[in-house]
Amino acid sequence: MIEVQNLTRRYGDFTAVDSISFAVDDGEIVGMLGPNGAGKTTAIRMITGFLPPTSGRVRVSGRNLFEDPVEARRDVGYLPENVALYPEMRVSEYLAYRARLEGMTGAAARTAIREVLADCLIESVARQVIGTLSKGYRQRVGLAAAILHQPKVLVLDEPTVGLDPKQIIAIRELIRTLGGRRTLLLSTHILPEVELLCDRVVIIDRGRVVAEGTPDSLRRSWQGEAVVTLELKEGRAEAAELLAAVAGVAAVEAHGDREFELRCRPGSDPREELFRLAVDRRWTLLELAQRKASLEDIFVRLTTDDAGAAAAGAVEPAAAGEAGEVEN
Amino acid sequence: MNAVWATITRELRAYFLSPLAYIVAALLLLVNGFVFWFIVSALNNPQFGGQIAPLGFFFNGLFFWLVLLFVAPALAMRLISEERRSGTIEMLLTAPITEAQVVVSKFLSAWIFYAFLWLPTVTYALILEYYHEVDWGPVAASYLGVLTVGALFLSVGVLATALTRSQLVAAAITFALLIPLFSFGFLEGLVNAELPKQVFSYLSLPQHMEDFSRGIVETRHLAYHLSATVFFLFLASRALAARKWR
Numbered sequence: 001m002i003e004v005q006n007l008t009r010r011y012g013d014f015t016a017v018d019s020i021s022f023a024v025d026d027g028e029i030v031g032m033l034g035p036n037g038a039g040k041t042t043a044i045r046m047i048t049g050f051l052p053p054t055s056g057r058v059r060v061s062g063r064n065l066f067e068d069p070v071e072a073r074r075d076v077g078y079l080p081e082n083v084a085l086y087p088e089m090r091v092s093e094y095l096a097y098r099a100r101l102e103g104m105t106g107a108a109a110r111t112a113i114r115e116v117l118a119d120c121l122i123e124s125v126a127r128q129v130i131g132t133l134s135k136g137y138r139q140r141v142g143l144a145a146a147i148l149h150q151p152k153v154l155v156l157d158e159p160t161v162g163l164d165p166k167q168i169i170a171i172r173e174l175i176r177t178l179g180g181r182r183t184l185l186l187s188t189h190i191l192p193e194v195e196l197l198c199d200r201v202v203i204i205d206r207g208r209v210v211a212e213g214t215p216d217s218l219r220r221s222w223q224g225e226a227v228v229t230l231e232l233k234e235g236r237a238e239a240a241e242l243l244a245a246v247a248g249v250a251a252v253e254a255h256g257d258r259e260f261e262l263r264c265r266p267g268s269d270p271r272e273e274l275f276r277l278a279v280d281r282r283w284t285l286l287e288l289a290q291r292k293a294s295l296e297d298i299f300v301r302l303t304t305d306d307a308g309a310a311a312a313g314a315v316e317p318a319a320a321g322e323a324g325e326v327e328n
Numbered sequence: 329m330n331a332v333w334a335t336i337t338r339e340l341r342a343y344f345l346s347p348l349a350y351i352v353a354a355l356l357l358l359v360n361g362f363v364f365w366f367i368v369s370a371l372n373n374p375q376f377g378g379q380i381a382p383l384g385f386f387f388n389g390l391f392f393w394l395v396l397l398f399v400a401p402a403l404a405m406r407l408i409s410e411e412r413r414s415g416t417i418e419m420l421l422t423a424p425i426t427e428a429q430v431v432v433s434k435f436l437s438a439w440i441f442y443a444f445l446w447l448p449t450v451t452y453a454l455i456l457e458y459y460h461e462v463d464w465g466p467v468a469a470s471y472l473g474v475l476t477v478g479a480l481f482l483s484v485g486v487l488a489t490a491l492t493r494s495q496l497v498a499a500a501i502t503f504a505l506l507i508p509l510f511s512f513g514f515l516e517g518l519v520n521a522e523l524p525k526q527v528f529s530y531l532s533l534p535q536h537m538e539d540f541s542r543g544i545v546e547t548r549h550l551a552y553h554l555s556a557t558v559f560f561l562f563l564a565s566r567a568l569a570a571r572k573w574r
Contacts, residue, residue, distance in 0.1 A: 048422045051571060073424045084415030088345045100334035101423045145419070
């Protein structure tokens with residue numbers, strides 16, 4: 001259980017995190033979503049007790065990380081954004097050190113190390129010096145160290161950054177299996193990751209929580225603004241005007257006289273009417289499709305008003321392609 | 329405590345794997361070997377015979393202080409600065425270990441390594457013992473001085489390394505703090521009033537080492553070294569707790 005209340009962090013005049021509040025329940029996977037520079041990492045650093053907040057409060061398993069640091073930190077496993085490890089140590093030595101830091105000894109520590117080596121697919125590099133490992137392996141060693149002591153709460157800051165697609169799938173699989181057993185807060189700017197893994201999403205922009213809910217509920221509340229695309233076989237000069245008159249259509253954007261994009265009024269689905277219109281007018285329909293607002297649309301809309309292009313540019317191109325799938 | 333011990337052993341391992349530690353060790357042995365050779369030559373030279381106090385020369389000479397002023401920054405500069413530069417500090421400070429425990433572990437590992445560096449010089453006394461009876465009391469007292477003055481110097485280094493992410497800046501800060509700390513005693517000759525004279529004399533590190541090399545273990549000296557060490561380590565742990573970075 002993580003409770004965040006009015007958490008604020010200022011650096012001089014700049015407010016990196018501005019009074020955010022949310023909670024992660026036991027056994028829940030919550031994704032913290034936001035463009036680069038939104039304050040995700042600063043928020044996570046305060047939640048894990050690395051950075052003292054300017055004001056506000058964080059409680060993990062009911063304990064304050066700054067009032068009861070040693071005991072409260074035992075409950076938290078943390079994978080920082082930049083996974084930093086001691087380059088001169090071997091993987092197994094590093095994990096042994098982390099186990100001792102967490103107060104584990106003897107057989108319990110050895111068993112735990114064996115388990116995380118297997119879980120994180122790093123058995124093959126256990127004897128290797130960390131400085132010689134690739135980024136993907138280092139990321140997994142960091143994750144292994146974070147889950148070593150079986151913390152009740154796991155905080156992962158961009159856990160799949162810098163991994164190749166195969167590793168991303170493996171790590172996501174691991175996160176999913178971890179999620180059932182413990183409370184998990186995950187920060188990312190990769191949208192499909194959120195849809196795949198998270199029970200709930202907190203969208204952060206410029207240090208504030210701009211939306212919160214399950215991926216479904218977020219999508220539902222924005223579905224009203226679905227877009228219908230329509231393509232005709234032959235060009236019709238009068239089509240734009242007729243389409244705009246159909247009930248439920250809020251606006252028509254014409255690309256020439258054959259292709260149209262219709263913005264729908266909230267809650268309405270004008271596809272049936274559009275089909276009838278086409279039949280009446282003897283238009284040959286090549287395409288009639290409704291595109292539901294994807295999490296990406298919501299994300300871009302919520303984080304785009306003034307800061308504009310910067311926020312939109314932060315969405316990974318590959319991710320954008322996947323999330324923006326046309327439905328129906 | 330397990331966390332402290334784990335961190336000390338990790339740090340010691342890092343020392344033994346870093347080239348810098350070997351360079352420092354080589355430097356220390358080179359200079360001390362030279363000083364020892366000089367002392368033996370002087371003792372064998374009828375012109376100097378009996379004129380020099382071997383222990384005073386070895387433990388309170390120009391070379392002793394020069395080496396110490398470089399060894400302490402070199403050993404301490406990596407301790408916390410490197411963790412901040414590489415980012416491993418984030419892991420360390422979110423682990424169940426307090427800032428004070430981190431500072432103490434770092435300091436103790438540096439101190440143990442420092443003591444280890446001095447260990448080979450004991451053979452000099454053993455070599456002398458082979459040819460002539462050695463008065464072990466003053467030798468032991470001198471090594472006690474080496475350890476407590478070293479603790480003081482290293483604690484200044486730990487404070488400096490807690491203040492910056494650059495090892496070079498940490499070494500420079502250490503050096504800049506050690507120079508006045510070391511030179512306080514020289515002010516004694518510059519003042520006439522009784523009280524300041526006494527104060528400077530009390531704070532004079534060369535005076536302390538002089539006493540130790542004569543076999544005098546003065547509790548006031550030890551109290552000064554240890555309380556100053558604790559003071560600098562306390563400042564270091566406050567600096568670390570303040571997290572005034574980024």
